[in-house]
Amino acid sequence: MQAHGTMPVAWIHRPVGRWVAMARYFELVRHDGNRPLFSALEISIISLLAGLPLHVHVEGLRGTGKTTIMRGAKDILPHIERIKGCAYNCDPAAPHCPVHRNMTREEIARTGTEWVKMPFLEISHSAKIGTVVGSIDLGRLVDPSMPEAALLPGILPRANRGIVFVDEINRLADTSPELTDVLLDVMGTKPGRLQVEEVGFAAFEMPITLSVWGASNPDEEPGPLEDVRRQLSDRFDFLVTMGRPGEVDVVREILEIGVPARWGKGMHDGVAVCEGAVGQADPALHYADLLASRSRDLPGVKFPSTLVSLLAQAYVDFGLESLRAIEAMKLGALARATLEGRKEATVEDVKAIASLALRHRVDISTLTNILKFLDEKAANAREERETKVLAGGVAKEPTAPAEHGGSRGEGIERKGGSRSLSEAVGRLVCALRRSLIGKSDTRGAGCPAGPGDYGTAGGWGAPQGDGTLQQRGIRSGPGQGGSR
Ligand SMILES: [Zn+2]
Structure with a gap:
């Protein structure tokens, strides 16, 4: 099998089929202007799988394809294991939700686990706080001192261990300061925290691990996120600036949609790089697997x-x-x-x-x-x-053992750095x-x-x-x- 030490160059150019209702990740044409976004998203997925989410904000003019790429990345999201039926995507080894957090290992084993696609949910700038955070189901409330037991989870809790996408995040920051505050909490630490407040009940909070992906056009109202809410801008680990395709050939390729012959060839080039994916029907699925297995190595x-x-x-x-x-x-x-x-x-x-x-x-x-x-x-x-x-x-x-897992403290002073x-x-x-x-x-x-x-x-x-x-x-x- 082909080595896969570097990113597959063969995936760079991929014409889009007109007959495809929604753009698929591997069908999107890559060029110098958008390649950093693909890279940032894949890095974000790997890191999220290992438990430390990286938040990505992409800025670019209308029509440069930033939201298409972000939504397209749904294709390559790996599966995660959760407690069966848990709306909060509880990790069986570290349950955090109001329903499962006090369960013993045996109880969780009895409930069972399941593998589900990593969640990808969207928050629109007109969303209400209750939809995003969650609300209390009064009909289910048994103990008023434990309102979280009757929480109807909103978008954020349901996106736990996955991705939340906010298009036009600069507008959200401008028109919904309370939603922005919620995002600041979620993105402030790794894991973040989600505070739920409902009139008449004590506020409660739960840990939450998710990557926030945002997109905005700095040239449109209300302007760059950095100017609208600097604090939120700083919460994003990465800012990707979308560029236009600069080469005539690339633009031609984007225009040359619906050319199945070239697509087929491209697919095989790309697939060969994925572990065990040769001849498989869905390269996205296999790339998702590759990301999952790579993330296991991250620690x-x-x-x-x-x-x-x-x-x-x-x-x-x-x-x-x-x-x-x-x-x-x-x-x-x-x-x-x-x-x-x-x-x-x-x-x-x-x-x-x-x-x-x-x-x-x-x-x-x-x-x-x-x-x-x-x-x-x-x-x-x-x-x-x-x-x-x-x-x-x-x-x-002489230095090789210290570079690769040498015993503790070895190899520290290699390059003339003083102890102090x-x-x-x-x-x-x-x-x-x-x-x-x-x-x-x-x-x-x-x-x-x-x-x-x-x-x-x-x-x-x-x-x-x-x-x-x-x-x-x-x-x-x-x-x-x-x-x-
Ligand atoms: Zn749970």
Whole structure:
């Protein structure tokens, strides 16, 4: 089978069939202007599966296809395992909803589990708060001190462990401040929190893990989200700016719809890259499986201490305001490496994520300088690798064990960093990790013993727990593997 170490280039151009009622993900033509969006969404799905959602906002002019791509991504959403029939998509290993959270393992086993497609729900800017958050069913209310037991879950609780899409999010921020506040809570931490308030009852809150995907046209009323509600803009880990296709050939291809002969060829090129997907009818389904299995690897992907230092230095030197920026860069780089089937994030990953994570947070000249800074670091890293390869002919790869899962603390001081710098960076990262992982890190809130460990964030998948993180990527659930 073909190797799949990098993203399948063969998927880039795919004509759209006129006869297709709704655009399918793999039929959308990819070009330089929209490729970052495809990439950001796939990274977001991988990260969400591992329990740490990345929120994506895409800005672009009308007709550039941003909402089409976001809605099209429904095709490649993997399945998740939940407690049978749970409207909140309770993870069997870590039930959180009012119905299941106090159940024992045995009770959950008796209730059973099922595999369902990862939810994808939309919030319109005219939505009412009760529809989005939920409302109390007075007819079902038994104990007024426990109103959550009678909650009719709204869009957000039902989208738990999935995606919520908000088109024209700048308008929502303008016309619905209360819905915006709800999103701020949901997106504020990982996992987020959802507070339900109903007149006459005590407010209650529940944890919620979902990725918010938003789209907006900054040229239309009320203007860019950043100007409408800066706080909400900052909650988005990534901002993707949609570009127009710049090449005549690409535009021709977009126009050349309904050309089945070319489509068939394209499909096979793409499918060959998916694990075990050769000859399969639905590449989207198989790509969903690929994402699921890759996300299982995410907790083990290493983020080298040199990259940690790099992010810390960028944060300090360029006066970045929001720590979320470098958190998003770290998480995004890890997810990108995972998506490409690698075990370690590189400076190239950080570079690729930098624009997405910084565009809405710094001005253009700062962004340019940061990218230049990362370019230099990437060049240095390449040089060092080459030197290492040359030196490797003499000494037998002395650094290899430390790079790949060496014992705790090994390989920290590789590149001339002093112990004190390393420790300072460690402290910063410790704070980062805590804010990134949130309060629910049940596997010890303490920081690792050495900065060499920081790359393999111990809090991965904390909202769902260890067990399901393994299961989630396995495509053997009855609802998934069984149906094929
Ligand atoms: Zn439940």
